[in-house]
Amino acid sequence: MKNTILLSLLALSAGLQAADNAFNDPKPQRYELSKRASEIDPRAKEHPEIGFVFADKKGKPQDVNTACVDTRVKPQGKLVIWLMGHSAGLMERWNSYGLHAIQVHYARGWFGMIPSTRRDDGNTTGNIRLEAATGEDHSDLVSIPQPDGMMERAFQFVRWLSKENPQGKWEQFLSEDGKGLRWDKVIVSGASHGATTSARFAKHTKVDRVVCLCGPRDQYESWQSLPSATPANRYFGFSHTLDGGWTGDHYCRSWEMMGLNKFGPIVDVDISAPPYQNSRRLVTNADVGGKADRAHGSVTPGGSAVKDKDGKLIHEPVWRYLYNHPVDEVGSPTPADPDCVKDQRK
Template sequence: MKPLASLPSMALLMSCVVAASAQDIRAKRAPDAAAGDARRYDFKFRASEIDPRAKPHPELGFVFEKDGKPADFENAAVDTRVKPQGRLVIWLMGHNGQLFDRLAGYGLHAIQVHYANGWFGTFGKEPPPADTMHLGKIRLEAATGEDHSGLVVIPKPDGMKERALQLVKRLAKANPPGHWEQFIAPGGDDLLWDKVTMAGSSHGSTTAARFAIHQKVGRVVMLCGPRDQYETWQGLPSATPGNRFFGFSHVLDGGWKGDHYCRSWLLLGLNKFGPVVNVDKVLAPYGDSRRLVTDADVKGDEKRAHGAVTPGGSAVKDAAGKYIHEDVWKYLFNHPVDKVGESVPPETGCRMNLKKN
């Protein structure tokens, strides 16, 4: 397997770190890399301190403290030394510092929000109910804080959408050099969603896709997902154009082997923008496809394969210790959405009905 080219060392991004809480912001500054306030900033806030309306929902795994320690931290990063793209990434899983290093290095603003997303263990059990929108409705309520499901009650302050808005508002005040206000709509009651990239892995990538079908966004990055393999919401008319969805999976991931991801990709209509491309055999820009896979060596470990498509401990490295998928991550978050591959027919080998009789 030919390793992909890696990005320049991300160590340059760490010349300055700003640690912040809702009460105070203390900057630890190294010598400036450029004039003015150009440096890397990292922030950490508690959601419950940003918005007093926020409430815990222990029935959904949405709590503010666990084992006596804060459990509602939200994170953000921006590097003002890098030419800004004017785009905000909202990451829907736990904070991933290595991913945020890369996003900041691309000139993107990045946030990770704490919202009511722990419901899957209760409502995602098999056998699936007859309602083929069952999980999709819960995902949409968790994302929007609006009433979409009769099974949960998630008010606006506890949904992802409001959590993201309140975090960006706090960042606009805490970090003027970051110009976070550029993502807030006139009037201050919403984000400018056309500037937003929704991103996540696994459960998070599935919610990112569901939200993007409901709300038009600038881009969607789906790592090891989407799932909800018994549902049909993936085929609903989408507010976000199909060419803005990007997926990446390992072929040993159980979700890939079980046809969960290929099914979702086809329901989303991503075959209209190119075939499934193995990134270990085709160099960037991968034929401008939206459907990328890898068969990189994970020692046959299905669980590692699930996380191997995200920067971190499960990701695959070359002999020099560098991640082999740096070009893939850069492509997923930066490739122009108007550049697309040639349409291909749906793959007949991907099962579309996965319900057990």
């Protein structure tokens, strides 16, 4: 582990030295910016019917977008869009890898809108996820206009960043016509329901990479087996074996339906080393005190993450792999697991 940490520090140092002229920033530094979506785009609306509001009852803003970039590090020319609440730990790591990163506020509080009679019909949840992500009409249960979907919110935020933080060169992620993002340069990622929406969105829109931490789920849905705009080798997953999504076969089901078994076996990262047989399916058995809730959150850097005896997070090499491993380097095809229950409705 000490050797791994040393190598990571050396790699970061090399990146810093190589980045002298990458951004042309007279004062290279790590920038972190935030701005309310309602202040960026006057078309943005609240949707209290799904708990999507700009401020809570105490007046605390709820529609804050966050972005960060480190102009001391050689840039990869890729943007991570995080589909969950702000994660300082992940953003710091992405920046150290040379990635730009944003977290956007979009209309995702729709869980209570699904009637029990439709919740497990195989299509409803996935369609709502897609509408929330795209702002397009994919579901008859919600009405999420384009300005309130993830795609438009992300575009408007990056356009704002290109003007507010020219040192970060955010304009490279804007399409040539200036009407959207360069999705081929985007890594879409999330944890839990954010991981699931990331995967659902990537089925619809081709992106550079998808990273699903403790996900995807939607164990009664069929969208995982749909044709994918994003090639299957560009999806990566990481979860803990005590997580309810794993013990209930939700993760193994989604991974196989998405075709990830074609690119390597399920690899236990605690007894393996990078590049983890070039697999897209990574798991950990790290000690979380037997707590499923902690297991769920342990695959992201934070309070639930597992540390070694020296207090260092043990999954640093895993996060680096997930967001940086060359997508064309894949493992050997692995047969489907007959013990993984695919039809969860029986």
